[in-house]
Amino acid sequence: MNTTPTRAARPGASRWLVLGVLLVASVYFLAPVWWLLVASTKTSAGLFTGNGFWFGDFALFDNLTQVFTRQDGVYWEWLGNSALYALGGAGVSTLISAMAGYALAKYRFRGRELTFNGVLAAVLVPQPLLAVPLYLMFSELHLVNTYWAVLLPSMVSPFGVYLARIYAAASVPDELIEAGRIDGAGELRIFATIALRVMSPALVTVFLFQFVAIWTNYLLPVLMLADDHLQPVTVGVVGWQAQRALGPGAVPLNVVVTAAMVSAVPLVVLFLSLQRFWRAGLTAGSVK
């Protein structure tokens, strides 16, 4: 703006200082990721020699082949399982959250405040804190070591309900619902054809948050799943890391590093391509 001509000349030096501070901070945040990228192109021996932040013998494709063919290609299964848990869990939880959020925002009924307060309290209950109790209960119900052990808990997202309620209250006009009722549409039809469509950008955010939460979850699946073939990629890769120094089955370091790097790719892509939905969710989080 042009309101401060007298002070505008001053920031010269401080501007460079600010830039310097921000640059140092970005080195702190980016350098480790750069190291991971470089490391995934190196041979196992190359990892222990030379500059960790610059390329040595280029072995990325060899590393990738090793990752994807190891143990009869179990890495593919892990990626597939992660996709199954994340897509399935996030899909169901988004629909359930949309329905619940819409009901909490657009209907008046007894117990509404109580329900919403319960949802708010549950947002504060961290998933890992719940993982051990879920394991204790699921082992009693013989659900441990099945797909359901991870899928079922992934289907509930109090944060999703919270977001969906905010968006439904803000974006679905009462007049639109009333108009639908006057036209004789049933409540379910109004929800499916009007509300869902109006809420859809917000629901992308809900889906995204839940997808990421499931894809990155580690404690719950590592507790629940002992079977290699059911595990998501986070558990698989950490399992390889733990085996890296053990006997004949030892997993070489370059394989662990590359496997870790590859498992992050889907999320980084998702994050970069859907940035504005991320920010929408985080902003809503800071409203209350």
Added chain:
Amino acid sequence: MTTAPAGRTAPRDPGGPGAARTATRTAAAARPRSRARTALLFLAPFLLLFTGLYLAPIGYTVYQSLFRLRRSGLGLSAPTEVFAGLGNYATALGDPEFRGSLLRVLLIGLVQVPLMLLLALVLALLLDAKSTMFKRFFRLAFFLPYALPGVVGAIMWSYLVAPGLSPITAAAEHLGLHLNLTSDGMLGATIGNMLTWGWTGYNMLIIHSALQSVPAELSEAAVMDGCSAFGIAWRIKVPMIRPALVLTTVFSIIGTAQLYNEPAILHNVAPNLSSGYTPVYAAYNAVDANNFNLAATESVVLALLALVLSFGFLKLVQRRGDAL
């Protein structure tokens, strides 16, 4: 609220003897009731899963924490479950290792959370300043660690600090410094660094979006009054984004209480890291050892601690807010 609408008790049968006026009133009154039923139908899937997957495990865990397996003297018959009262709690809290894990989490929280949030606040304020260049790039750079799965970040850092592999210790060696980032004394700092690296950007983004809702005219007016950039940040912006700061603090406190991934993964390169390093880690090991009652007890203790700390913090800032 005390007067029941006439429609509630009136007969719903539209073909009844009532006048047309009563009939329409009945319909109007019945609609909210059927709407409430629709609302419940919409809520049902969530409530069902929420009850089954949030409330039930919590209840079951509290229940489990009150029982204990008693094995018969010879160990021939199956162990029986007996009521233990608060016995498990006495056992858990009497275990110096578990107490140590609670203290460790408290200490990490006390040091790391304020440092991280201060860093996040400073970065957010710098990004918010009008003259700052390359904002988009910096925002993306700071947020990138959060886009990485926590496990990948932890594996990456475990190698960045592992003796023999770490480029950091190698660099220190060049300067003639012997540094071991996985020694007993350094583990706390190493884990604190992993958390700071992973979560600063997330907190910064929340604070930054709160800053963007501070009206620009306020800062402009302050500039006219001769207020320095630092003064504007400290006296105007920070007080206005208090809710965001409170929120990030509470989330960070809870996040620290549930610490598991980082120590568990660091353990793979630092065997000296005790396998009961944090309370969740201890509970995990109790599960592994098939001691479900102890695992339940430790989970309850940890949940209570997280609850007390986050509510305690909320109360603290509330009182201060009232005094101001």
